[in-house]
Amino acid sequence: MSMNRQETEQLIQEVLQVYPEATGKQRAKHLMANDPTLEKSNKCIVANKKALPGVMTARGCAYAGAKGVVWGPIKDVVNISHGPVGCGQFSRAGRRNYVTGHSGVNVFADMNFTSDFQEKDVVFGGDKKLAKMIAEIDTLFPLAKGVTVQSECPIGLIGDDIEAVAKKSAKDIGKPVVPVRCEGFRGVSQSLGHHVANDSLRDWVLHNRDDDNSFESTPYDVAITGDYNIGGDAWSSRVLLEEMGLRVIAQWSGDGSIPEMQTTRHAKLNLLHCYRSMNYISRHLEEKYGIPYLEYNFFGPTQIAASLRKIAAFFDSTIQENAERVIARHQPMQDAIIAKYRPRLEGKRVMLFVGGLRPRHVIGAYEDLGMEIIGAGYEFAHNDDYDRTFKELQDGALIYDDATSFELESFVERLKPDLIGSGIKEKYVFHKMGIPFRQMHSWDYSGPYHGYDGFAIFARDMDMTINNPCWKKLQAPWKRAGAEALKSAA
Amino acid sequence: MPNVMLRNNAAGELVFYITKKDHEEIVVALEHAGPGTWGGEMQLSDGSRFYLEPLEQKPKLPLTVRVKRL
Numbered sequence: 001m002s003m004n005r006q007e008t009e010q011l012i013q014e015v016l017q018v019y020p021e022a023t024g025k026q027r028a029k030h031l032m033a034n035d036p037t038l039e040k041s042n043k044c045i046v047a048n049k050k051a052l053p054g055v056m057t058a059r060g061c062a063y064a065g066a067k068g069v070v071w072g073p074i075k076d077v078v079n080i081s082h083g084p085v086g087c088g089q090f091s092r093a094g095r096r097n098y099v100t101g102h103s104g105v106n107v108f109a110d111m112n113f114t115s116d117f118q119e120k121d122v123v124f125g126g127d128k129k130l131a132k133m134i135a136e137i138d139t140l141f142p143l144a145k146g147v148t149v150q151s152e153c154p155i156g157l158i159g160d161d162i163e164a165v166a167k168k169s170a171k172d173i174g175k176p177v178v179p180v181r182c183e184g185f186r187g188v189s190q191s192l193g194h195h196v197a198n199d200s201l202r203d204w205v206l207h208n209r210d211d212d213n214s215f216e217s218t219p220y221d222v223a224i225t226g227d228y229n230i231g232g233d234a235w236s237s238r239v240l241l242e243e244m245g246l247r248v249i250a251q252w253s254g255d256g257s258i259p260e261m262q263t264t265r266h267a268k269l270n271l272l273h274c275y276r277s278m279n280y281i282s283r284h285l286e287e288k289y290g291i292p293y294l295e296y297n298f299f300g301p302t303q304i305a306a307s308l309r310k311i312a313a314f315f316d317s318t319i320q321e322n323a324e325r326v327i328a329r330h331q332p333m334q335d336a337i338i339a340k341y342r343p344r345l346e347g348k349r350v351m352l353f354v355g356g357l358r359p360r361h362v363i364g365a366y367e368d369l370g371m372e373i374i375g376a377g378y379e380f381a382h383n384d385d386y387d388r389t390f391k392e393l394q395d396g397a398l399i400y401d402d403a404t405s406f407e408l409e410s411f412v413e414r415l416k417p418d419l420i421g422s423g424i425k426e427k428y429v430f431h432k433m434g435i436p437f438r439q440m441h442s443w444d445y446s447g448p449y450h451g452y453d454g455f456a457i458f459a460r461d462m463d464m465t466i467n468n469p470c471w472k473k474l475q476a477p478w479k480r481a482g483a484e485a486l487k488s489a490a
Numbered sequence: 491m492p493n494v495m496l497r498n499n500a501a502g503e504l505v506f507y508i509t510k511k512d513h514e515e516i517v518v519a520l521e522h523a524g525p526g527t528w529g530g531e532m533q534l535s536d537g538s539r540f541y542l543e544p545l546e547q548k549p550k551l552p553l554t555v556r557v558k559r560l
Contacts, residue, residue, distance in 0.1 A: 287552040287554060382513075384512070
């Protein structure tokens with residue numbers, strides 16, 4: 001049973017009543033009932049605004065966006081978490097960005113490097129320590145292709161000049177040293193961190209080999225951007241493109257490397273999966289190197305087939321025929337998956353609350369399994385993300401921007417979905433409420449979910465979660481209906 | 491005087507992107523669309539208006555330019 005627009009609006013009003021008047025007024029702007037005919041979102045929903053004091057937001061910080069999302073997965077750079085030790089340790093390897101190589105030799109994505117700020121460093125500045133550290137890293141890890149300095153809050157507060165250190169150290173060690181000004185207090189969410197990281201890639205890395213033309217390009221070179229290889233996502237996407245006859249010359253940034261990024265300029269087409277976190281660099285690649293970008297979606301067979309055709313349309317008829325062949329080869333396998341899981345999942349109602357892209361991208365995969373999305377929302381999306389969401393969601397579906405934990409719980413209590421897809425902060429709350437839950441940031445320790453291979457895992461995981469017998473065992477036996485007989489027997 | 495990037499979208503419309511604000515709008519009216527001069531006053535789909543110092547000919551897009559808010 002889905003709600004119409006009036007019912008959804010009424011639900012929003014009822015949930016907002018708890019707030020003081022001013023807070024309620026502000027929050028009302030972030031909640032709406034979907035209208036798929038809308039083209040622009042800026043008249044009907046407010047996004048990318050600071051969370052209100054006193055409410056519990058699920059957002060992260062700029063450092064999380066820059067180090068955790070964009071720079072973290074690049075395998076051959078050493079990311080220094082410059083500042084106190086915690087930020088680096090708690091953002092280490094939690095997102096499961098898979099890489100190939102030998103950790104500590106030529107791959108550093110799962111290691112934590114930090115300058116471990118103490119009081120002394122806050123008082124006297126940490127620039128000397130940083131310079132020493134970069135020199136040490138160069139000695140200990142000679143195969144690292146670069147070093148980045150990911151600033152934590154204190155760096156901005158005490159005004160350390162990490163740019164000067166970076167410039168000098170880069171000369172000393174002969175490798176790019178990238179200062180990333182992603183102090184946690186900047187911006188309203190991790191979204192600004194994505195932007196800062198994209199800009200630092202643009203300013204310090206991308207152009208370093210522009211005068212080197214030794215790379216032999218082909219007319220079928222493409223780059224994958226905005227795929228972080230969570231549980232192997234980029235690999236299951238890449239095989240489809242390669243099967244089509246395209247050559248993937250760069251992965252941004254899951255399992256990616258600095259040399260790949262510097263050869264991206266030879267690509268003929270830039271395939272953009274996560275629009276929210278990498279549209280900035282994509283726009284730059286288009287302006288500077290004339291590489292057009294194309295947004296695609298590799299979740300669920302319907303969207304994959306549509307995306308493969310869209311990508312193939314950029315190339316000649318060989319690629320287009322290959323694309324059809326790839327789709328035809330995989331279709332029977334996909335049909336078998338749907339035949340197996342659809343009867344078990346048909347009609348189940350789902351609520352999503354994830355970062356800045358996935359709610360709209362996974363809708364197709366859920367619909368392939370016969371499931372229905374009754375509510376969707378983003379933690380840190382901007383208005384252009386909502387523009388792209390309206391068309392994907394059904395009429396009257398609930399949309400929530402930067403939902404507070406109170407709002408999300410109230411909506412769930414009222415809508416009673418069969419599955420919630422959100423992050424780790426929400427997971428155990430909803431488990432305790434007895435509602436099946438998938439952690440959709442890092443695929444709940446599963447994955448990949450991208451591509452045809454990923455869909456098989458996606459369908460299995462959703463079935464495994466929703467139809468798990470544990471959800472029927474949450475009530476104590478003596479509280480169940482017919483418990484009297486149990487009592488008298490005892 | 492915001493920095494904006496002008497580009498053509500897949501449908502061939504001129505898109506106006508304010509880099510700092512991450513805000514994208516379609517240009518619905520352009521004063522001088524060439525040939526010859528290109529630029530001048532532009533009206534966006536949200537109703538706001540900007541002025542781009544006219545260029546001598548239609549530039550290769552995408553292009554980052556400075557515009558004046560009207």
